Amino acid sequence: MISRRSFLSGLGVTAVAAGAAGVAGFAPAGTPTAALAGTKGARAASLPLTIVNNSGRYPNSAVRAYIVGTNLDTQEQCHVTADGALTPVKESDNTDGGFTDYSIPLSDGETQISLPQPLSGRMYLAFEDKLKFKVVVDGNGKPALQYPAGHVEGDPSYNVLYDTFEFTHKSSGASDDGMYCNSSMVDQFSAPIAINLKGEKDQTTGRLVEGGRDRIFDAIAADPDLSPLIVGDRMRIIAPSHGLDLGAFPDDYFAPYIDEVWSHYAGNDLKVTTNEGTFTGRVADGLLKFDGGVTPFEKPSTRDVLFCDGALAAPNDPTTGPVAAILGAGFNRSTLLSHADQPTRDAATFYQTEISNHYSRILHENMVDGKAYGFAFDDVADFASYVQDHAPKSVTVTITPF
Structure with missing residues (x-):
């Protein structure tokens, strides 16, 4: 199983997020959770990816795509070229004012x-x-890619409007x-992006309601x-987790709710059900x-709740990790x-309470399928x-109306 933490930790120096695996009905980004049907044997061909610009605000000539990540066979950090080549990053790629230019310009019509x-x-x-991507050398002496960080004011891409699709x-x-x-x-909300994945099923998510961005x-x-x-004139909204680290969100916001939870469950049972069964705490x-062998949890801080980390960190195991994930969701x-x-x-x-992750609530309220x-x-x-x-045929990423 690939947890969301391991999925994102391989992305680059500045890409940081958290996640876990193994909860019933729970599938972190990049987490294979079910058996593959009908694709045993040799590697399948590359997956057709279509980018559609329906922003209504920016012409295709003003939009660039960057596809970056980790080769799961070699563990090398790579970028994808316009012709679909998976290419390892290297320091000599820093040719554009000290940064790389891994951009793929959008074509006329669909890309x-x-x-x-x-x-x-x-x-x-x-x-x-x-966007300003830079190849550096990591602690193991290997090329690593520094990613844009929209929550860091000094980041060289801070004033660029952008958003992401993870896979x-x-x-x-x-x-x-x-x-x-x-x-x-x-990490942030900025541009509205919808996904359509076709294969064994035809699935769409990420689509905002009409006028949803505003x-x-x-x-x-x-x-x-x-x-x-x-940030700026509605360029992006930084997630409260990063806002807390920047001093833009109260670092004790969840403290009263956390105190109530700890007090309440000193005298009452809390039951958490995962794929491994029900655990009582x-x-x-x-x-x-x-x-049931679950590692005890220390009292979390507001930062732990928002990042789902620290006292709520979820190891990639069948017991503590899933329980931690459910506790993190329950707090948020x-x-x-x-x-x-x-x-x-x-x-x-x-x-439904005054103290809650209302950033997440607002996002969910403005999604067509209620999912965010x-x-x-x-x-x-x-x-x-x-x-x-598990048998994908195509994926379409659509920039929906602003």
Whole structure:
């Protein structure tokens, strides 16, 4: 299983996120979770990838695509060329003012690219200006790619409007082969991107309701805790996790809710059900302790909740990791006090308290299918803008109207 953390940790120096695997109904980005049907044997051909620009704001000539990630066979960091070649990055690629130029300009009409495999990575879509990717040498002496960080004001791509499509594409005859992809808002929300994946099924996610981008920015601007997360003239919204690190979001925001959870479950049972069964926990000696071999959890901080890390870090194992993922979702969705049986699967019960991840709530409220990747464990109980297929035939990424 490829956890969302391992999926993203291989992307580059500045790409940081969290995730876990193994929860019933839970499929992190890049996480193969079911048996592959009908593709045993030699590697399949590259997957047809289509980019459609329906932004209504930017012509194709103003849009560039970048496809970057990790070759799952060699573990080399790579980029994809316009003709579909999976090419290792190297320091000598830093020719454009000290940065690389891995951009793929959009064609007139629809842009067709052959997506090679085995590759786990991201496609960036940048508007008007180029993104500043730089190849450096990592601690092992190997070439590594520094990625844009829209939440870092000093980042050279900070003033570029862009967004991302995350994916893992592999076909080796193994049971976890296929295409796994999402439109993530875990780090930021900026450009509206929808995904259509065809294969064993025809699936679409990530599509905003009409006027959804403006509605999201309006709702964020109206919330005094969230409004400082807006960058520029509605260029992007930084996720509260990164906003906290920048001093733009209260670092004790979740503290009262966390205190209530810890107090309540000192005298009541909390039950968490994963693929491995149901685990029962209580707070004792300051730790949330479950039966069944689950590692006890320390009391989390607001930062731990927003990043789903630290005290809520999810190891890639069958017990502690899935329980951590469900706890992280319960804190962000503020369902832990209202529901002693987790995970909760009724979206109407999510984000109903004053203290909650309202950034994620606003995103979900403005998606056609109600699914968004608002925080790292938003895929618990299948609420993320994530699709997968074990016999993929094509994927289309559409920039929808702004």
